[in-house]
Amino acid sequence: MQPDLSDLDSFLDDRGAGGYLVYADSEDSTQRYLSGFDAPDPFLTLYDGEVHLLVSSLEYGRARKADRPATVARHADYDYRAKLEEYGHDEAGDRITAEFLAEHGVESVVTPEEFPLGVGDGLRAQGVDLEAEREGVVDDIRAVKTSEEVEHVAEAQTANERAMARAEELIAEARVETGTDAGSGVLVHEGEVLTSERVTREIEMELLRHGCALDETIVACGADAADPHDRGSGPLRADESIIVDIFPRDKETKYFADMTRTFVKGTPNDTVAEWYDLTQEAKEAAFDALEPGATGKDVHDAVCDVYEDAGWPTLRSDEATETGFIHSTGHGVGLDIHEGPSLSPRGGELEPGHVVTVEPGLYDPEFGGVRIEDIAVVTEDGYENFTDYPEELVVE
Known part of the structure; x- marks a missing residue:
């Protein structure tokens, strides 16, 4: 199933945002709907007109077989171990996400209002412009x-x-x-x-x-x-x-x-x-x-x-x-x-x-x-x- 996300495209254009970012497991319906991928642990989905996934190495093989994503990356692609040793778990994750966004030319994102506050604060510390939306734009599309x-x-x-x-x-x-x-x-x-x-x-x-x-x-x-x-x-x-x-x-x-x-x-x-x-x-x-x-x-x-x-x-x-x-x-x-x-x-x-x-x-x-x-x-x-x-x- 390929949903019509033209309303999300228009929403992002109106906000001047580079993409829509979701961090959740696939029990979250927005994550499931946008990513088209089923995973029990949280992962990142970036929508910028296409769907891009950032997943753990455990999920990488399955994610690459999914129909929806245009690209799939894993934490190891961004020197995860080196970042983990230098910055610790949380900041390493923030830095990897910021690099992942930059790789797709995205400097500002809109997120669902349920987006984790800690992850959001960490991305802001890495220079990402992040705003939570409460209009329910994806909810309206899903309806x-x-x-x-x-x-x-x-x-x-x-x-x-x-x-x-x-x-x-x-x-x-x-x-x-x-x-x-x-x-x-x-x-x-x-x-x-x-x-x-x-x-x-x-x-x-x-x-x-x-x-x-x-x-x-x-x-x-x-x-x-x-x-x-x-x-x-x-x-x-x-x-x-x-x-x-x-x-x-x-x-x-x-x-x-x-x-x-x-x-x-x-x-x-x-x-x-x-x-x-x-x-x-x-x-x-x-x-x-x-x-x-x-x-x-x-x-x-x-x-x-x-x-x-x-x-x-x-x-x-x-x-x-x-x-x-x-x-x-x-x-x-x-x-x-x-x-x-x-x-x-x-x-x-x-x-x-x-x-x-x-x-x-x-x-x-x-x-x-x-x-x-x-x-x-x-x-x-x-x-x-x-x-x-x-x-x-x-x-x-």
Whole structure:
């Protein structure tokens, strides 16, 4: 994948900077995106219209095989050992970086705002003009996905749906036990109490079978489900809402997907049943508003309208509310699970290639929570929803 970095070229020209400099490992999404190289330890990427890497000798062979870089250098090319003996580790590194920049005719650089302060101070001491940018120029470029990136997200979403099916299967197969040590109404699967932790493990194993992994997920039941970011713990119970929110990352491409479904094993109370219908309506309203030229705020407002018209609070109607619709409608997904654009009160104009979640929900500790989330890409004439997973509240 060769991203279009013309906006970065224009940004550097406007700043009068010779290049854009990143120092991080490839878990940093800006590093991964610009360099096209995957390494577990920090390395330098200089973009000056082309991509130039400065890596350790350990990574040199692999880096030279990467498609993106125009040049690859290693510390040994700049007499690293001699500099280390004369100046010590930190200053030796600073001097090598300064020489690396000078070799490419670069005297001034712009960096991401997360650029390490110590490295930045060291480069300034070597005469490099260095400025951190906070506009998120690379973030904005990354937000508009290429067709290849869109396919990466769609592939991760396919694996995600396999994992969601496994979670729903466990809940469906469970029976309601009234005489366990965990109390009445707990779910039991194959003789063991069905817990959030057990469902999470099954989700993780299913994702691994399909080339994906995750650091954490959400399987939250009852009052836990009333907190949108509570990961959930302990036994799952009958007649209470169970929010399952899975956001895996493809192990090869490093792109994320994201999806949420809400289940009830048994009979939901009237409030949860009403919330579910409203949330389906709110999600439909969001998708009706999702198109190029609309703003993320437009999409968010469409969701708030549905909930407020039904008498439920939102952060738009009451910024201090702790119940009702208490988060934004969605976010961008790509190399990060949360990135631009935003479907929120601050959401800007949407463009073809923006990949976003749509995830309305309602929450109250008295009743639990309900959230439904799909993932889609904005297209030239609307959107394409990647999500092909049914929405059924009651699990039989």
